[in-house]
């Protein structure tokens with residue numbers, strides 16, 4: 461993930477390893493209207509060409525080379541897949557790698573439907589914990605804006621999760637590639653994310669690693685759903701009073717503690733209470749959504765510093781500004797929306813249900829197209845990308861990953877970088 465590969469992992473499910481579905485789960489037909497069908501697989505080009513006119517054209521020679529390389533890689537990965545998996549799915553190409561996973565594009569042999577298969581290494585305890593968190597959540601969720609789990613194959617050293625295949629690219633890729641981006645476009649994207657996150661929170665799930673690269677479009681079409689993905693840090697717990705889970709009257713159990721403590725996530729998106737090592741709730745996701753809204757509207761980060769200690773201090777102080785382009789062109793309502801999410805006091809932060817009803821989201825999504833913010837957003841992202849590339853040499857893994865996330869892709873929390881809890885506390889005093 462970006463520059464750093466190590467992260468503090470969230471706690472494993474106290475129930476131990478989740479029971480996984482080993483037989484085919486009937487694929488829900490709920491989104492028949494927007495199946496990807498013949499949408500082409502997203503080309504993994506860089507965000508920026510030399511001009512502002514969009515991605516650089518790719519020569520057919522280079523395309524052939526890339527396709528050949530993809531095929532070769534797929535062939536080598538295919539060999540490592542369990543025969544029971546390859547008997548049902550034809551492995552087509554490697555999509556990317558995570559800390560404990562490989563994601564491939566695959567085709568169901570009988571139906572020819574495309575899927576993503578996430579192969580998770582579970583031999584080591586850390587990988588097992590991440591896999592358990594991810595599956596525990598994915599087995600519960602069912603929402604148009606959350607990636608859907610289709611089926612799971614479990615083996616002693618590896619678990620294969622068959623997922624909906626998202627071919628539309630990451631949120632920011634689309635912002636950049638459109639050539640035109642308005643507040644209306646931003647609210648449409650945020651509405652979908654808020655709907656997905658609201659569903660998670662109502663189920664008692666806190667995602668804990670919301671960031672633009674974990675928001676994927678289902679297909680490249682303009683009408684695509686946006687999906688919340690990557691549940692490796694997610695957990696049950698942190699539910700706010702009034703959510704469906706708390707309304708059921710269930711008592712907080714071992715697995716469903718009402719406040720969370722583990723420090724995990726990606727530094728630039730971490731809420732102050734996480735950095736302060738206070739017990740926290742799903743409001744941390746709403747802070748992250750405030751950061752995401754800021755980025756989507758400006759191409760810059762509200763909290764940013766090469767020095768992590770200074771970064772954490774800035775976050776804990778809740779210090780950010782709406783200075784520089786394109787902020788003078790952005791509506792006050794949009795700024796109000798962000799300001800109500802980037803609130804240091806988690807209890808005063810908007811919930812997902814409140815945020816989706818914020819006047820900016822409601823009126824702008826229904827309104828006419830507004831000013832084009834695209835040029836400033838692209839410029840800011842490009843500046844970040846060039847700064848980032850000089851301070852974050854790519855790791856071996858990064859080569860396999862989409863280069864598209866370069867500008868805002870952030871390294872995950874690294875314990876060795878962490879402020880001592882007392883250090884952070886002294887900031888707030």
Ligand SMILES: Nc1ncnc2c1ncn2[C@@H]1O[C@H](COP(=O)(O)OP(=O)(O)OP(=O)(O)O)[C@@H](O)[C@H]1O
Pocket residue numbers: 461555556557558559560561562563576578607623624625626627673676689690692861862
């Ligand atoms: N269902 C999916 N459809 C399409 N692409 C996917 C899907 N799930 C994951 N990916 C892509 O596969 C790559 C690897 O994802 P994965 O979740 O394994 O790791 P990660 O989240 O990037 O890293 P980490 O495990 O360190 O958090 C990412 O680029 C991600 O966008």
